[in-house]
Amino acid sequence: MPRAADDLDEVRRHLAPAAEEMAEGGVEYLHLPGLKLPNGDVVDALLRLTVTGDGYATRLYLPQPVAGPAQNWNSHRILDRQWFTWSYKDVSPQERLVVIIRNHFRQLQ
Numbered sequence: 001m002p003r004a005a006d007d008l009d010e011v012r013r014h015l016a017p018a019a020e021e022m023a024e025g026g027v028e029y030l031h032l033p034g035l036k037l038p039n040g041d042v043v044d045a046l047l048r049l050t051v052t053g054d055g056y057a058t059r060l061y062l063p064q065p066v067a068g069p070a071q072n073w074n075s076h077r078i079l080d081r082q083w084f085t086w087s088y089k090d091v092s093p094q095e096r097l098v099v100i101i102r103n104h105f106r107q108l109q
Helices: 005-013 097-108
Strands: 022-024 027-036 044-048 059-061 074-078 081-085
Touching: 005 027, 005 074, 005 097, 044 097, 059 081, 059 097
Parallel strands: none
Antiparallel strands: 022 027, 027 044, 044 059, 074 081
16 A cells, blocks of 8 residues: 655655555555664665564565674565565554654664
């Protein structure tokens, strides 16, 4: 389900100016080109917003694993690209998008 325009606009203003919604196989994603990570790296990222039954309410995918406390990295093929994510549960999809992304950042600091 598409997000409210003001929710997406907030992401564009504060985190990723070119953010856009995408979908694959009925799963909603937010593509975040130019997202600045807590370590200062700027990367393309992908935020999964659809609960898929894998035990994770949301997931943040990065182009490669990053050093830090995040553990159990694994790879996924999504939207014709290889992405990496770590094991981090209980980031609610009911929050504003900016809050969801920042909650994922906690494991990268």
